[in-house]
Amino acid sequence: MLMSQVGRRLARKTSAMGLASALVLFACAVLAWSSPAQAAAADPLKITYKCSNGYLAAESVIVTATPPTSVEPSKAATIEWTFPSMIATKPIAAQASVSTAGGDLTVTGGNPSPVEGAGSGTVTTPVVANGAYTPPKMTGTVNVTATTGGSLVLTPVTTAATTLLTITVAGEQTTCTYVSAAPTSTTIPVQAGGGGGTGDDILTYDCDLTDATSTDTNYPADVDIKVAMTTPTSASANADASITWTGTLQTTGDPLKAPTTGWPTSGAKFFATIKASGAGTPATATGEAALSTSITAGGDITLPTSVTIKVKPTTTGTVTLTPGDLAFGTTSTNPVIKCLAPTANVKTWTFTVGGSTSPSPSPSPTTDTTTPRPTTTRPSTVTIRPTSSTTRKSTTPKAGADTGAGGTMGPDGRLFILTGTALVGAAAVGGLMMRRRSIKG
Secondary structure, three states: HHHHHHHHHHHHHHHHHHHHEEEEEEEHHHHHHOOOOOOOOOOOOOEEEEEEEEOOOOOEEEEEEEOOEOOOOOEEEEEEEEEOEEOOOOOOOOOOEEEEEEEEEEEOOOOOOEEEEOOOOOOOOOOOOOOOOOOOOOOEEEEEEOOOEEEEEEEEEOOOOOEEEEEEOOOEEEEEEEEEEEEEOOOEEOOOOOOOOEEEEEEEEEEEOOOOOOOOOOOOOEEEEEEEOOOOOEEEEEOOOEEEEEHHHHHOOOEEEEEOOOOOOOOEEEEEEEEEOOOOOOEEEEEEEEEOOOOOOEOOOOOOOEEEEEEEEOOOOEEEEEEEEEEEOOOOOOOOOOEEEEOOOOOOEEEEEEEEOOOOOOOOOOOOOOOOOOOOOOOOOOOOOOOOOOOOOOOOOOOOOOOOOOOHOOOOOHHHHHHHHHHHHHHHHHHHHHHHHHHHO
């Protein structure tokens, strides 16, 4: 009977706790749902054009205009246009020159005139008639006029009667006119104060093999990587500050592949470098992470989840970080692949360094005790009286400090502790016996 009561009481408590937990989780979910979300990154524009004539003809082609996720005040934002695969109406020979231009965007808060993309390149492999070919991407920049924050609004130029996009292959031009866009515009946040410890930036790295004799057709390559850095929330001078570097390969650029020759069969690593300035930090710092063993020669390279990079500021102040070069191989000094980071229109990350700038406290001066000091002699009379007890003797060492009587001063305190423990145990046993009798009775 008692056990059933105890079970029911436990069940009621468990049910109440579960209900309370459910209410707490529901309240947290409502708060998270109702709280304002962080500003979303700029959405890419999917712009549809109708193209005709020239080497590349298509009823319609969707060009993606990708802006940066954010831009700093009074700086420049880079916009990138990428093309889908298009059908070549006639053969295109290898090494044929190709250029792209247009895709005009009207920008509010930036350049007064429309921003236009431009790109160029060569055909790396021949294309047969009715074969697929992807034109080179275009890039364009807009100078930000805002000085304290705000946003840029990008809107495609929609004058359909005007040729807005041209693709020139081997001297012949394909002209394209605007049809539609989704979304109809996009917004780029302008960071107030510049930099920051969060956010990301899509960068185009110039990747090539370090072996100049290599004839790998995948290199050189323009690889697009979305880079993000997580900076420390608190940092101190003369102490390592950890930065988490993450990179995500984008489909807008060239593929990143392991070369067919020279790729290590084991021990391949990824090396990420950042550039630092301020608070006495070194100019560069590098972190490394192991690459997947499933990457083989000629296969796609996947980036590690993250790389930890440490910098050591020597003074208080603000540290500014920018992405640096990347490398792949067994060592950072002699890699197989080297990817050069862009140096213009690159996002920065910052963090603040506080704390003492002294590497270690100065040792306190010590006093020299070897110099003899004069002593003063005073006469005194000492009377020695015999003791009536023969069981107590002095434990004071000769010519030493009085150590006390120790165990001769009475009972040891540990005895009281042991006695108290025994009494508590006895009380517990007695209580259990009384409880058992009350249950039986």
